Amino acid sequence: MLLRNCWYVAAWSSEVTSDAGGGLLARTIVNLPVVLWRDAAGSVIAFEDRCCHRGAPLSRGRKEGDRLRCMYHGLLFDRDGRCIEIPSQDRVPPQARVRRFPVVERHNWIWLWPGNPALADESLIPDTHWLDDPGWRSLQGYTHYRTNYLLICDNLLDLAHLPYVHPTTLGGDEAYSRFPPKVERLERGVRITRWATGIKPAGFAQAIMNWPGNVDRWNIYDFLVPGIFLMDSGMQPAGTGAQAGHRLDAAEFRGCQALTPETEDSTHYFFAHPHNFALDRPEVTEAIHANVVKAFEEDSAMIHAQDAMLKLDPGFRMVPIAADAALTQYRRLVAKLAAAEAAAAAAAPAAAPAAAG
Known part of the structure; x- marks a missing residue:
């Protein structure tokens, strides 16, 4: 009964640093491995902590400005989770990407939405000023x-x-x-x-x-x-x-x-x-x-x-x-909310062909 379509506190702001040599926070949220980091401007980015290549944890990776490199085979991801470089080849497959989660940093808490990103309504984040x-x-x-x-x-x-x-x-x-x-x-x-x-x-x-x-x-x-x-x-x-x-x-x-x-x-x-x-x-x-x-x-x-x-x-x-x-x-x-999420998930595969047509 773990809800996905809601905002969870993922970390205190102080836990995710701007340290260029590190600053990668690994945290599991509702069974999802997440890595939190800051880009060059200091904004928080949240990726699924699993490289799309061999499943290695990106939290063991390296920040390179606005990019994150997997330190298993060197795949480099931009801040949207798209792979832009594979050292061993010139062509990058379009499916080479990792999931990026919606995040909001507010009043020293970092909020993360692990569910359907289209439903991530920031007005649902309560006031904690x-x-x-x-x-x-x-x-x-x-x-x-x-x-x-x-x-x-x-x-x-x-x-x-x-x-x-x-x-x-x-x-x-x-x-x-x-x-x-x-x-x-x-x-x-x-x-x-x-x-x-x-x-x-x-x-x-x-x-x-x-x-x-x-x-x-x-x-x-x-x-x-x-x-x-x-x-x-x-x-x-x-x-x-x-x-x-x-x-x-x-x-x-x-x-x-x-x-x-x-x-x-x-x-x-x-x-x-x-x-x-x-x-x-x-x-x-x-x-x-x-x-x-x-x-x-x-x-x-x-x-x-x-x-x-x-x-x-x-x-x-x-x-x-x-x-x-x-x-x-x-x-x-x-x-009630969990049942609604389960019903929506069950209906999604059946709805996909109709939407494609």
Whole structure:
């Protein structure tokens, strides 16, 4: 159930350098080997990481300005993926080319479309401007999972786990999980709104803000296909009007996270947790990032343990509870889109002869 016709985060911009002597990043995305590199102007190019000649990885190749040379037999490809030189012969066959993927670099993320390029609508890329907005600060994060991405989606779609999995990091008061979220359907995802009022602050925020008492906490986020998590979250002293829109003495964050399936059983996870306070204190940004990294390690341990249990009994049926509403709706949406892609792929061969005629 790996979708192709959507934008995936392929890398942080900083991962793809302009280094003339290297600068080739190999990454597998939805079972497709990809090599990312920059041309002479600094624009990101994404090729299938497989030379059309003998299938050697182009990520072991060499950049030559706007061109990429395979270092197995020397075939040279232009920035469109067309082979323009074969050292052992004068004629280059017209079919000698490699696939080039649509890419967009925006707000420090490099987005890649692995499906039908004719459907690559850039307006579907969500807004993540907090990643490079001067009014916000964060550090870049990446982790790798050896599980299917949908288990990670489940985790993010039900934050009732926060006080249990993350009691000393992002979690805090177990009373948080007793406040039910509001779940709304979106065209390409779901929106979850949870307010927990009059609870103890999470330790990571209390260490920075030093509030004298309880807080009102909010987590308002969109979870969008194919696995993009964009959250407005924070907390401030209880009863000071946060829920009415008055944010005073608040710790505010804009979580930006992206799940990119590597294969059916492995996932790339890109994340940052921008904040808009204490911008002149880098140690605060570092402390927030360290807590997020620790919390994600806690998530990883739980999800990998869950994955191991599920693999012991493929027939195991999960018992749904009310807190599963968002993840149930999201999984249904993914299944619907996957079925539509499969139907379109099945119809394509039959349609080809008619189009040719």
